[in-house]
Amino acid sequence: MLPNPNGVDDGQGIHQPPPNTFDILPDIDFEFSDSGLFGEGFILDLETIVQKEVLFPMDGNALDLGENPDTTRRRVDAFQRSFWINLPDKTRNGGGGNAGPALADRDLDSSVLSPHTASIDFTIHEKLSLRARDQIFRLIVKTGDNSVSMPEIPAVEYLDILIKIGLAKKLETDPWIHLYTCYSQNTRPELLAALVMAGCICCFASSVSKTGVILQEIVRMSLRNLSESDPQVLRDLQYLQASMMCVEIGFSCGYRRNMQMTEGSVQALGMALRRAGAFDSSSYRLISPCDIPDDNHHELQTAWQEWIKQESLKRLVHHFFCHDIEYAAAMNQPPTTSYAELTLPLPESRELWLAQTPKAWKDGWIAQSRQTSTDLSVKDLLSDPTLLSDLPVHLDTEVATSALLHGILGMTWDVRQKVLLGRHNSTKLPARKQLLLQSRQDDLYSDIQQIQDVIAKAPAVTVLMSEFTTMYLHIDVDALQRFAGKMGEAETRRIYPDLREWSLTQEARIAIWHAGQVFRAVRRVGPYQLRGFDSFAIYYASLTLWVYGLLSCAEKESRDSVSWSTDPSSTILLDGPGSRATEIFISQGRGSPGLTYFSGTGVAAQKAVCNLRQPRLVMRVALQVLDSNFTNLSSNDPVNNPLPPLVANLRSLLHDLGNLP
Numbered sequence: 018m019l020p021n022p023n024g025v026d027d028g029q030g031i032h033q034p035p036p037n038t039f040d041i042l043p044d045i046d047f048e049f050s051d052s053g054l055f056g057e058g059f060i061l062d063l064e065t066i067v068q069k070e071v072l073f074p075m076d077g078n079a080l081d082l083g084e085n086p087d088t089t090r091r092r093v094d095a096f097q098r099s100f101w102i103n104l105p106d107k108t109r110n111g112g113g114g115n116a117g118p119a120l121a122d123r124d125l126d127s128s129v130l131s132p133h134t135a136s137i138d139f140t141i142h143e144k145l146s147l148r149a150r151d152q153i154f155r156l157i158v159k160t161g162d163n164s165v166s167m168p169e170i171p172a173v174e175y176l177d178i179l180i181k182i183g184l185a186k187k188l189e190t191d192p193w194i195h196l197y198t199c200y201s202q203n204t205r206p207e208l209l210a211a212l213v214m215a216g217c218i219c220c221f222a223s224s225v226s227k228t229g230v231i232l233q234e235i236v237r238m239s240l241r242n243l244s245e246s247d248p249q250v251l252r253d254l255q256y257l258q259a260s261m262m263c264v265e266i267g268f269s270c271g272y273r274r275n276m277q278m279t280e281g282s283v284q285a286l287g288m289a290l291r292r293a294g295a296f297d298s299s300s301y302r303l304i305s306p307c308d309i310p311d312d313n314h315h316e317l318q319t320a321w322q323e324w325i326k327q328e329s330l331k332r333l334v335h336h337f338f339c340h341d342i343e344y345a346a347a348m349n350q351p352p353t354t355s356y357a358e359l360t361l362p363l364p365e366s367r368e369l370w371l372a373q374t375p376k377a378w379k380d381g382w383i384a385q386s387r388q389t390s391t392d393l394s395v396k397d398l399l400s401d402p403t404l405l406s407d408l409p410v411h412l413d414t415e416v417a418t419s420a421l422l423h424g425i426l427g428m429t430w431d432v433r434q435k436v437l438l439g440r441h442n443s444t445k446l447p448a449r450k451q452l453l454l455q456s457r458q459d460d461l462y463s464d465i466q467q468i469q470d471v472i473a474k475a476p477a478v479t480v481l482m483s484e485f486t487t488m489y490l491h492i493d494v495d496a497l498q499r500f501a502g503k504m505g506e507a508e509t510r511r512i513y514p515d516l517r518e519w520s521l522t523q524e525a526r527i528a529i530w531h532a533g534q535v536f537r538a539v540r541r542v543g544p545y546q547l548r549g550f551d552s553f554a555i556y557y558a559s560l561t562l563w564v565y566g567l568l569s570c571a572e573k574e575s576r577d578s579v580s581w582s583t584d585p586s587s588t589i590l591l592d593g594p595g596s597r598a599t600e601i602f603i604s605q606g607r608g609s610p611g612l613t614y615f616s617g618t619g620v621a622a623q624k625a626v627c628n629l630r631q632p633r634l635v636m637r638v639a640l641q642v643l644d645s646n647f648t649n650l651s652s653n654d655p656v657n658n659p660l661p662p663l664v665a666n667l668r669s670l671l672h673d674l675g676n677l678p
Contacts, residue, residue: 141184143200145177145209152206153213157232160239176213179225183215189546190478191339191416193332194258195325197373205255207243210236211262218266230270237263237278251289254329260286261337268344269549271662283344286337287353295334298360298394301327306379314375321375331364335420338395342423343550345430346485349494356399356424362392363420364413385411395420399428402464405471418468418475419482425464426486432457437493440515461490462527477541478551484534485554488561491528493519497560501674520568526603529565529610529629532558533591536612536642540592547646548661556667559639562591562612563674566629588626614638636675643668 150173184196199212214236217229240260243250250256264286267279294300304324309317338354345352364370366385372378393412398404398421405421408414436454439446446454465487472483493516499508500516519525535558539547547555589599589608602608610629614637615622627634647660660668 141181141196141200143197145173145180145200146202147173148202149200149204149206149209150176153210156206156210156239157235160235160242179216180209180212181216182219183212186215186219189543191332191336191419192367192370193261193329193336195329196371198322198325205253205259207236207239207259208255208262210239211259214266215262218270229266230272230275233263233266233270233275234278237267237282252293254326254333257286257289257293257333258329260289261333261340264337265340265549268340268347269661269663271664271666280344280348283341284353287341290334290337291354291358295330296354296358296361298362301331301362306375306382309379311376311379317375317379321378324378328365328370331361332370332416334359334361335364335395335416339419339423342427343553346426346489347550347553349498351430351434352427354427356427357396359395359420359424362394364416366411367413367415369411370413393417395424399424402467405468414471415475415479418471418479421468422465422472422479422482422486425461426482426489429461429486429490432461432490433493437495458490462487465490477538477543478546481535481538481542481551481554484531484538485558488528488531488535488558491524491531492557492561494557497557497564500564501560516564517568520565523603523606525565526606526610528561530591530599530603532561533593533610533612536592536639539642540645542646544646544648547643548664552643552664552667555639555643556671559636559642559671560674562629562639563632563635566632566635570630570632588628590626591629612638614641633675633677636671640668640671640675643671 150170153176154170180199184192184194184199187194188196194212199208210232214229214232217225217232220226220229236259240256240263243256260282264279264282267275267282270276290296304320304327306317306320306324309320311317338356338359341352341354366381369378369381369385372381393404393408395417398417402421402425405414405417408417432454436458439451439454465483469483472480496512496516496519498504499512502509535554539551539555542551587607587609589602589610590613591610592612598608602610611626612629612635614625614627616625627638629635643664647664
C-alpha cells in the first residue's frame with residue numbers, strides 16, 4: 018500500500034488534471050420533469066412540513082468494519098471521483114442548463130425536515146405579506162427568464178414557514194439577521210428570496226432542498242445584475258446580507274457549480290465590505306437609549322432601528338470573516354480578509370440583539386453596566402487572547418470566541434506557509450529563521466491553550482473549531498492529500514519521505530491527539546447540524562489519523578516500535594479526555610494511540626478500541642463518527658436516506674480511501 022520512494026514513475030500520474038477542491042461534488046440536475054420550480058412535489062412536501070411533527074430516534078447503529086484490500090492506485094481513483102480534482106463539464110452554461118428547474122416527486126416520510134429546524138414556533142408575530150410574496154416571484158421570473166417555469170405558486174403561508182425555518186437555524190448558531198425587523202415593508206425582495214432559500218436548504222425533502230439550491234443561483238444572478246445596474250447598492254445592508262446568505266449556502270449546499278461560483282462571490286463581498294468601511298472602527302458610533310425618555314416612543318423607536326442597522330453590519334462583518342477563514346481552510350487557500358483589518362467593535366450581547374421591542378432593548382441596555390468606554394475588537398483579542406476570559410458583559414461572548422478562533426486559524430495559515438517555504442527550499446533555512454518559525458507556532462498553540470476555560474463552556478461546534486485549529490497548526494494539508502492520491506501516484510511517492518519523517522515527530526503526535534479530539538467534539542454536536550465547514554473538519558481529522566496510521570505501519574522495526582505495544586494498558590485514547598498518559602505520549606511517544614468505536618449493530622453494539630496501525634479500521638471509525646450526526650440517514654441509498662450532498666460526498670471519499678489495502 019505504501020509507495021516505493023525509489024519506484025519508477027509509470028507515467029500514470031503525469032496527465033493529472035489541475036487540482037481543484039470541488040470535484041467530489043455532483044452538479045445539480047437542472048433537467049426536471051414538467052413540474053416546474055414550485056411544482057406538485059414542492060407543494061406536497063411543504064404541506065408535510067407544516068402538518069407533521071418531525072422526530073428522529075437515535076439507535077446508535079454502527080458500520081460493518083470489515084476490510085476490503087485494494088491497490089494504491091485506487092487512492093488516486095478516489096480523488097478523481099471527488100471534487101478535489103476539477104473536471105469541468107462543458108455542457109453547462111452560466112444558467113446551469115436550458116431547462117426549467119423543476120422538482121422531483123418522491124414519497125413523503127417524516128424526515129422531510131431536519132430536526133434542528135423543527136422548532137419554528139418562536140416569537141416572530143409578523144407574517145410575509147402577499148405583496149412581498151409577489152415581489153419574490155417577480156424577481157424569480159425576471160432573473161430566470163424562460164429557464165424557470167412556475168406552474169403553481171405556493172401559498173404565502175408556506176413561504177412564511179420557510180423563512181422562519183431559515184431564521185430558526187441562524188438563531189441556533191450565529192443570529193446575524195435580526196429576527197424582528199426582517200419583515201419590514203422596505204425589505205428587499207432579494208433578501209426575502211434568500212431567506213426562503215435558506216429555509217429550503219434546511220429541509221431533507223429532495224424537492225424542497227433542491228429548490229433552495231436553484232434559488233441560490235437565481236438570487237446570486239439577481240444580486241449580480243443589481244450591482245451592475247446600480248453600483249451604489251454595494252453599500253446597502255440588505256444587499257450585503259442577501260449576498261452573505263448566497264455565499265454561505267453556495268459553500269455548504271454540496272453542488273460543484275454553486276461552490277465554484279461562490280469562490281468569486283466571497284471575494285466580491287469582501288471587497289464591498291472593505292470599500293464600505295465596514296471593517297474599520299471609525300464607521301461605528303455609540304448608540305445609547307439611556308437618555309431617551311420612556312414616553313418618547315418615536316425617538317426610542319428611531320434609536321433602536323439605527324442601532325439594529327449598525328449592529329447588523331457588525332454581525333455581518335464578523336460572520337463573513339469567520340466564513341472566509343473557514344472557506345480558505347477547507348479549500349487550503351489564502352483567505353480574502355486579513356485578521357489585522359478588523360478594528361470594528363465586537364457585537365453587543367445576544368440579549369440586546371434578541372430584544373423584541375425598543376422598550377426591551379432599553380431595559381436590557383440599562384441592566385448591563387458598562388465599565389469600559391472603549392469596545393474591544395478582534396484585533397485586540399488576537400493581540401491578547403486572555404481578554405476573552407474577562408469580556409465585558411455587554412459584548413457577545415460566543416461571537417467573540419468564534420472570531421478569535423478564526424483569527425488564530427488565519428494566523429495559522431500564515432505560519433504554515435512560511436514553514437512550508439522553508440522546507441521546500443533548495444537551501445535550508447538558517448537556524449535563526451527556523452527557531453523564529455517554531456517560536457511563532459508555539460505562540461499560537463499557547464494562545465489556544467490560554468482560552469480553553471472559555472471554550473470548555475462554549476457550544477460543541479466551537480470546541481470542534483478549537484480542536485481543528487490546533488490540529489491544522491501541526492499538519493501540512495497539501496502533503497496529506499497528495500499522499501492520499503490527490504495529485505496522482507508520482508506525487509504520492511514524492512511526498513512519502515517527508516511525511517514519514519513528520520510521523521516520527523512530536524508535531525505529528527500533537528496533530529493526531531487533536532484530530533482525535535475533533536472526533537470527540539463531533540459526538541457532542543446536536544443531530545443533523547454538521548452540514549458545512551464542520552464536515553471538512555471531520556474529513557481533515559480523519560485524513561490525519563489515517564495517514565499517520567499508514568506511516569506508522571512502516572515503522573515496525575524502528576527504535577520506537579516499543580511504543581506500539583498491544584498491551585491494553587498502554588493504549589492512548591485520542592478521542593478520550595486528556596490525562597498524564599496523553600501528555601507522556603505527546604512529549605515522548607510512549608503508548609499506543611487508538612480510537613473508540615462501536616462494534617456490532619443495534620443493541621448488540623459494544624464499545625471497542627481501534628489501534629491507529631489499523632488504517633482501514635480507522636477510516637471506518639471516522640465514518641461512524643460522521644454518521645452519528647445523521648442517524649437513520651447514513652445509508653448509501655441517496656433516495657431513501659438523503660444526506661446533505663456535501664456530507665454525502667465527503668463520506669464517499671472517506672469510504673473509498675478506507676477500503677484501500
